[in-house]
Amino acid sequence: MTVAAAPDDTPLDADPSAIDFARFVKSGDEGVSSLTLVVDGIHCGACVARIERALGRVAGVVSARVNLTTRRLHLAWRGDPSRAAELAAVVTRLGFRPAPYDPGRVDAAAERRERDLLRALAVAGFAAGNVMLLSVSVWAGDASGMGVATRELLHWVSALIALPAIVYAGRPFFHSALAALKGGHANMDLPISLAVTLAAGMSLYQTIGGGGDTYFDSAITLLFFLLIGRYLDSRARGKARAAAEHLLALGARAVTVLDGDGVAVTIAPEAVIPGMTALVTVGERIAVDGRVVDGVSDVDGGLITGESVPVAVGPGEQVFAGTLNLTAPLRLEVTAAGEDTLLAEIVALMEAAEQGRARYVDLASRIARLYVPVVHALATVTFLGWLLFMDASWQGALITAIAVLIVTCPCALALAVPVVQVIAGGRLFRAGILLKSATALERLAAVDTVVFDKTGTLTEGVPALLPTDTLDDDALALAASLAAASRHPLARALIRAAPPVAAAERVREEPGQGLELATGRGPIRLGNRRWCGVSDQGDDGGDGPELLLARPGHDPVRFVFRDRPRADAALVVAALKARGLRVGLLSGDRAGVVAAVAAAVGIESWHAEHGPAEKCARLAELAATGRRVVMIDDGLNDAPALAAAAASMSPAAAADISQTAADVVFQGRRLAPVVETLDTARRADRLVKQNFGLALVYNAITVPLAIAGLVTPLIAAVAMSASSLAVTGNALRLGRRRRRSNERVVHQ
Numbered sequence: 001m002t003v004a005a006a007p008d009d010t011p012l013d014a015d016p017s018a019i020d021f022a023r024f025v026k027s028g029d030e031g032v033s034s035l036t037l038v039v040d041g042i043h044c045g046a047c048v049a050r051i052e053r054a055l056g057r058v059a060g061v062v063s064a065r066v067n068l069t070t071r072r073l074h075l076a077w078r079g080d081p082s083r084a085a086e087l088a089a090v091v092t093r094l095g096f097r098p099a100p101y102d103p104g105r106v107d108a109a110a111e112r113r114e115r116d117l118l119r120a121l122a123v124a125g126f127a128a129g130n131v132m133l134l135s136v137s138v139w140a141g142d143a144s145g146m147g148v149a150t151r152e153l154l155h156w157v158s159a160l161i162a163l164p165a166i167v168y169a170g171r172p173f174f175h176s177a178l179a180a181l182k183g184g185h186a187n188m189d190l191p192i193s194l195a196v197t198l199a200a201g202m203s204l205y206q207t208i209g210g211g212g213d214t215y216f217d218s219a220i221t222l223l224f225f226l227l228i229g230r231y232l233d234s235r236a237r238g239k240a241r242a243a244a245e246h247l248l249a250l251g252a253r254a255v256t257v258l259d260g261d262g263v264a265v266t267i268a269p270e271a272v273i274p275g276m277t278a279l280v281t282v283g284e285r286i287a288v289d290g291r292v293v294d295g296v297s298d299v300d301g302g303l304i305t306g307e308s309v310p311v312a313v314g315p316g317e318q319v320f321a322g323t324l325n326l327t328a329p330l331r332l333e334v335t336a337a338g339e340d341t342l343l344a345e346i347v348a349l350m351e352a353a354e355q356g357r358a359r360y361v362d363l364a365s366r367i368a369r370l371y372v373p374v375v376h377a378l379a380t381v382t383f384l385g386w387l388l389f390m391d392a393s394w395q396g397a398l399i400t401a402i403a404v405l406i407v408t409c410p411c412a413l414a415l416a417v418p419v420v421q422v423i424a425g426g427r428l429f430r431a432g433i434l435l436k437s438a439t440a441l442e443r444l445a446a447v448d449t450v451v452f453d454k455t456g457t458l459t460e461g462v463p464a465l466l467p468t469d470t471l472d473d474d475a476l477a478l479a480a481s482l483a484a485a486s487r488h489p490l491a492r493a494l495i496r497a498a499p500p501v502a503a504a505e506r507v508r509e510e511p512g513q514g515l516e517l518a519t520g521r522g523p524i525r526l527g528n529r530r531w532c533g534v535s536d537q538g539d540d541g542g543d544g545p546e547l548l549l550a551r552p553g554h555d556p557v558r559f560v561f562r563d564r565p566r567a568d569a570a571l572v573v574a575a576l577k578a579r580g581l582r583v584g585l586l587s588g589d590r591a592g593v594v595a596a597v598a599a600a601v602g603i604e605s606w607h608a609e610h611g612p613a614e615k616c617a618r619l620a621e622l623a624a625t626g627r628r629v630v631m632i633d634d635g636l637n638d639a640p641a642l643a644a645a646a647a648s649m650s651p652a653a654a655a656d657i658s659q660t661a662a663d664v665v666f667q668g669r670r671l672a673p674v675v676e677t678l679d680t681a682r683r684a685d686r687l688v689k690q691n692f693g694l695a696l697v698y699n700a701i702t703v704p705l706a707i708a709g710l711v712t713p714l715i716a717a718v719a720m721s722a723s724s725l726a727v728t729g730n731a732l733r734l735g736r737r738r739r740r741s742n743e744r745v746v747h748q
Contacts, residue, residue, distance in 0.1 A: 022085065051066050051094060060077045117234060120172060127220045138154050161220075255269055264279055292330055297327045378404050407705075408703055420687050420688050428680055456651065457632050464497070471559075480498035480501045489634075615641040631645035634651060647663050
């Protein structure tokens with residue numbers, strides 16, 4: 001992948017027509033270019049649907065996904081990367097403001113927007129307090145016989161205070177509504193702008209005509225409460241999207257490298273290329289992926305692995321961007337920088353999961369699309385109904401219609417799902433768990449059966465070859481040359497035990513069976529007994545996992561390994577059973593080995609000698625009986641089994657994250673993340689359903705009351721803001737819940 005460097009001084013709020021979007025395009029495989037934008041002006045699911053539909057109609061566009069919570073748009077298209085400006089212009093014509101995504105500038109722009117909202121909120125609050133005092137004087141004066149001239153004077157003073165404040169404080173809503181109208185559509189800020197403008201305009205008309213009914217206090221106080229909701233919503237969204245943006249910001253820092261003369265120079269991460277030598281001081285966060293060439297230190301890799309204990313590293317060890325060097329300086333040979341680091345890859349996977357379309361997100365988006373036509377129709381019908389059938393004045397009918405415009409805002413419904421998804425993803429990431437699928441949480445919440453693989457999943461996956469007096473050095477070297485073609489844990493252990501050998505060429509791997517090298521004398525095979533044609537008679541497999549080497553003209557050679565269960569495997573199995581889940585074990589190993597591991601961790605239902613096809617068949621049997629299965633497997637050589645399950649999880653080393661086919665990847669040497677993931681998925685599912693319930697109950701109660709004239713515009717503004725905050729606050733409970741240690745999790 002190649003990435004064009006972006007100029008650091010590009011302002012996020014620059015005129016889109018002046019931005020060179022092509023500089024931010026990533027060129028991928030098969031001629032597909034991609035670009036991530038942050039889009040200002042997105043407030044609801046209807047905005048998301050409008051952008052995606054417009055871009056989807058452009059020729060060559062492969063995908064266009066908008067994340068409502070983070071307001072990020074991910075574009076992919078075939079053809080010339082210079083089309084980025086054309087695609088950004090499509091978004092601009094819709095009334096939104098696109099800009100290249102950069103975590104540092106996004107944070108700065110978000111802070112500026114929040115400051116602007118806070119200023120507008122202060123102005124609206126100051127004006128609302130003063131106008132309300134004047135209104136109290138008018139109400140009290142009417143009761144005590146205030147003169148007409150005095151009342152009109154107070155109305156004019158209220159107008160002089162309220163109207164400039166409305167013009168200033170209402171800009172966030174007015175600008176958004178005007179931009180939408182210029183793009184030929186309406187958004188949720190249009191009814192709000194109409195409501196505030198109509199209330200203020202009607203009050204000014206009454207003041208000019210000497211009428212007694214003015215609503216300056218309602219208009220500015222309405223704006224005050226709307227701004228409170230918008231500001232708090234902005235803060236809540238910021239918390240929800242903080243995980244991925246914080247990660248990218250950690251990687252976006254200067255790197256100290258040695259030039260050709262051995263002089264240390266500081267350069268930007270995007271200027272670093274593999275092969276350079278980087279220096280990392282004590283207390284510095286590593287900004288590149290690299291291999292230690294000099295120095296011994298402790299590195300805090302919790303950001304990447306979720307592990308709380310620092311890891312000692314020395315020459316030859318791999319370190320990753322985003323980790324923290326704790327105890328001594330290190331010199332690294334750079335292996336990846338910028339967008340090619342593991343940190344950037346993890347963030348890309350997180351964003352891909354967030355940008356996907358889960359079932360609940362689609363439902364909320366479809367409902368939100370109906371918002372503008374339905375709410376305008378309701379407001380119009382309400383106005384005409386009160387005017388024609390309820391003998392109300394046009395002012396009273398208009399005030400009732402204004403309340404309907406405000407109270408029907410779909411913010412709560414639009415936020416019901418995406419906020420929960422983003423918070424759940426961030427929480428899991430902080431525990432060293434990475435979601436790779438947008439629908440993973442929904443599917444995990446529904447599972448009732450957990451099936452484990454054995455090697456590398458229930459066990460530590462780092463088996464050691466047991467030495468024997470009869471072990472043939474030549475056979476070991478030959479087996480190691482074949483094993484170099486496989487990533488299976490036993491193959492890796494065989495390589496570690498053998499002296500350095502060259503990898504054999506043209507080795508074929510049969511998943512779940514073993515390796516084969518064709519020779520003139522016949523095939524040489526390394527794998528299980530069945531693959532090597534060796535009978536199980538007389539051997540129950542109880543002494544550990546094994547590999548056999550079968551050569552033409554030689555007796556089979558047996559390599560025996562010792563692979564211990566993970567330290568918390570038994571506790572995790574017990575915790576899963578306590579949650580009402582069935583637990584099983586499927587393994588390609590021999591019955592004796594599988595039985596021993598199953599007994600050690602407390603699994604009663606196990607099946608041995610199952611290759612990928614047998615595992616898929618077994619999972620299909622479980623599905624046919626109505627079981628919803630999550631498969632826990634290492635994912636490197638059992639991808640078919642992972643795909644056959646309703647959901648899948650995989651333990652993986654950092655370098656293997658993108659290679660596993662699982663929906664969820666967790667790191668570290670413990671299995672407790674399985675429990676954490678399932679608990680989080682179930683809780684997220686409950687919160688989504690609660691949020692839908694809150695949003696629907698709010699509309700079911702407030703809309704009829706508003707149409708009946710029992711809700712004033714002021715109360716409508718409070719109710720609308722409160723509903724959005726209730727939904728967001730309910731979702732944030734998932735993020736505020738502190739993650740327990742792995743031991744406490746599995747004991748729950």
